[in-house]
Amino acid sequence: MDAAEQLNRLRWRCTRRAMLEMDILLGGFLERRYASLTPEQADAFVVLADMEDLELWPLITGKRECDNPLQAQVVAMLRDVRIK
């Protein structure tokens, strides 16, 4: 799979979530921030996007701690994605 195909797959997995909240957050992040991530941050984002919504939401709201500092960085950026 080439890079464009991988990005399309990631787009599908970010915008067809169980919950609307996550469609908006992950889809918005992919559109606005993903391209500027370092390769390490991009990998951390893919791990986050693979989580189920009810695992990911507590990380975003700070109810649960992230597994590692890189993940915490990306979660902080996710939190900054505003819909407006």
Added chain:
Amino acid sequence: MSALTIPIRKFDAVIVGAGGAGLRAAIQLSEAGLKTAVLSKVFPTRSHTVAAQGGVSASLGNSEEDHWHWHMYDTVKGSDWLGDQDAIEYMCRKAPEAVVELEHFGMPFDRTDEGKIYQRPFGGHMSNFGEKPVRRACAAADRTGHAMLHALYQRNVRANTQFFVEWMALDLIRNAQGQILGVIALEMETGQVVAFHAKATIIATGGAGRIYHSSTNAFINTGDGLGMAARAGIALEDMEFWQFHPTGVAGAGVLITEGVRGEGGILRNSDNERFMERYAPNAKDLASRDVVSRAMVTEINEGRGCGPHKDFVLLDITHLDPATIMKRLPGIRDISIQFAGIDPIKAPIPVVPTCHYMMGGIPTNYHGQVVNADGSVVAGFYAAGEAACASVHGANRLGTNSLLDLLVFGKASGDSVVDAVKKNGAAHQDLPADFAERTLSRLDRLNTQKGGASVDETRLAMQRTMQKHCGVFRFKDMLVEGVAKICEIEQAVHATEIGDKSQTWNTARVEALELDNLIEVAKSTMVSAEARRESRGAHVRDDAPDTPAHPNGRDDEAWLKHSLWHREGSTLSYKPVVLTPLSVETIALKTRAY
């Protein structure tokens, strides 16, 4: 590609959709030894059933006396008497068994100190035929839908159900005799189109709330099964009935729970007025969902909305003690910060009435068999869950009956398939020579379209039109205009153009195909709503007001009937509501009042 080159895979049964209904149906099939394929656009536990938090209702009577007949009464009343009483009796009688079965599948229900399933009160759940509230909702904390999906998925893994994940079903295969022989589907990873040739097909694709601009539904809810059915010549039932929630975050749709108003939240217009005092002097902001939604829309329509476009109102909790907000409404604070960009401790939340649930769908009987307009069964075709219309929700759904619906009718449709496959024997019906023609020409059109409309812009135009012309409060002229506008948008949908023509993970193509389905749902909704000249349940028209002759604007003489929208020619026909239950007396017509 021609029909001759499409790979054909044979199964006893194919299920489209792996949410609660599809997974529940699949258990029946796989455990009966049928070779079963389940197609899903996403991994099963990412289905939108996850978002159902409230619970599932069953008259277990674990906390206090309860009876299925009382549950039935509440459901009929909630439906504003448009629900079919045979299907409603069936569902309410089966509810305790459905919940206990789920428990045996490993569902971690909340429990009482004695170890029984804990039950909590919920709006509209009453004992003794509407007398007083009863505790009937069974839940797993606020993750009921999530826990349910996991339990059902695990059971399917044990039963060897075969999943096709990240596949999108495109069309039903139907022969000249009207029998359904499977589906044609697209594998997203390869772009390959494959025919799933089956003795039975179950549609369990959930809702289609994305037809509206403001919707609590996840992006996945594009009504794929309804589009497929409509294109195959199956009429869609009661599509004018959509449940709206009064408080979705403006611009995002994310739900703000009723609990916010319960804790003292106040709705305000652009004059900072607490407008609910005018509409419901006693209950004020705690009036029922439909009353609050209509008041909000009236304020917006009369120019007292907020923001640059005056298109939302404000939900204010700034007068509450921040400690109370942090303690009682922490989730709401998170959501407001994330999706409205405001901290509700400091500023009010912009909200609008937001589409939440589709009561209509593919017409079925209470066995989960799809039925024609004349009541005859469509051979080989079944539907369950939000995609289906049994009809148990009628003109409005009772809270917690959505999860019950998918359990009971998921199982019923599965059982019907098992019976039919056993009875009809081992052979598959032959596929007609042109079985894939229509699908392939649709794909071909997308690949070659030049100078067409953008998918995003066309979808947005449809969503705005639905919101403005066919929202929570409906007006005759707006509906008439809405039908014309939707027909115009439909033309654009049939001429969408995509830039990406690649095969692998072409999400642009998939989104264009989803829009093909959304427009069928949108058009059926608008046309059915324009035609129904009464107010009933969730369908409320300005020109059908509350009068002594027609309380709440309901006109049983003219409109106690189900709408059936036929795609061919966009025409409507009607069929009677089943008022005769299976074993008890009819629940007689009455004015719906809470």
